Amino acid sequence: MDFKDIAFKVVISLFAIFYYLYALVVSKQVKIMDKTLQDEHNGFILFVTSLQVTISLVILIIVLLSILII
Amino acid sequence: MENNNKKSSAFYSYSLNPQAKFDTQEDGEKVYLLLRSHPFTQIGWILGSILFFILLFSFNFFIQSFFNPGQIFLINLFFTIIIFSYIWFNILNWYFNVGIITSKRIIDIDFYAVLYKEITNAQLGRIEDTTVKSGGYLESFFDYGSIFVQTAGTEANVEFINVPHPSDAVQIINKLLSKKHGL
Numbered sequence: 001m002d003f004k005d006i007a008f009k010v011v012i013s014l015f016a017i018f019y020y021l022y023a024l025v026v027s028k029q030v031k032i033m034d035k036t037l038q039d040e041h042n043g044f045i046l047f048v049t050s051l052q053v054t055i056s057l058v059i060l061i062i063v064l065l066s067i068l069i070i
Numbered sequence: 071m072e073n074n075n076k077k078s079s080a081f082y083s084y085s086l087n088p089q090a091k092f093d094t095q096e097d098g099e100k101v102y103l104l105l106r107s108h109p110f111t112q113i114g115w116i117l118g119s120i121l122f123f124i125l126l127f128s129f130n131f132f133i134q135s136f137f138n139p140g141q142i143f144l145i146n147l148f149f150t151i152i153i154f155s156y157i158w159f160n161i162l163n164w165y166f167n168v169g170i171i172t173s174k175r176i177i178d179i180d181f182y183a184v185l186y187k188e189i190t191n192a193q194l195g196r197i198e199d200t201t202v203k204s205g206g207y208l209e210s211f212f213d214y215g216s217i218f219v220q221t222a223g224t225e226a227n228v229e230f231i232n233v234p235h236p237s238d239a240v241q242i243i244n245k246l247l248s249k250k251h252g253l
Contacts, residue, residue, distance in 0.1 A: 008137075008141055012144050012148070015148055019148075019151060019155075022155070025185075026158075026159070026162075026184060029181075029184050029185060030162065030184075032187070033162070033166040033181060033184075033187075035093055036092060036093050036166070036179060036187065036189075037090065037091075037092050037093075037166060037168060037179060038090060038091040038092070039082075039088065039089070039090040039104070039165075040082075040088070040089050040090070041082070041165070045162070045165060048158065052155075052158065055151075056151075059147065059151065062147075063144065066140060066144060069140065
């Protein structure tokens, strides 16, 4: 394994971790915003936000698994 | 307020008598109008997102010789996620930055970069003046502009920037003020 592959794995892993943390922060903020303003589409907004958290978690798992394969 | 002909328009950016509620709402306080920025003013980030997708597509032709297929898949996955996050972030910014006109006051709810919250409100009895600013081809064509509500004393002024049908909104405010002052 050369330096380029190692660097790639480190960068992509850090990215996956930060994206997961970002999704969690956004999710928390959306809950605050939902409390501040309740409109007719808030259900959809909350659904997409929880979907984002789920996707970010799945991506984190994919990245960690693919690091072992690539 | 019931006689206003623009019931709800421009992708929920002008909602008359909406079902919306807000956290500091008092008992018996009725929401008459909910305003968001006109959808046309969001064109910047929409075009930006399309451009990012085109750049990502073009980028794939250059990276094929540097990375293996697995790595290319991961790079594409992440850039796609970044673009979708950017889109979602802007949608949230647009959706939760609202102006509300109720039977008791005018409220401006702003979330800066999703993280910072600022709520400004002006009691109807403290409002001194309302100004509409709308100028230029696009504002005239799509009928949007800004509303400035000036309050008495040290109370903060309320601003609704780039909202649809600003004249109709001010008409609603004026009707409420007349009602409040018994004119």
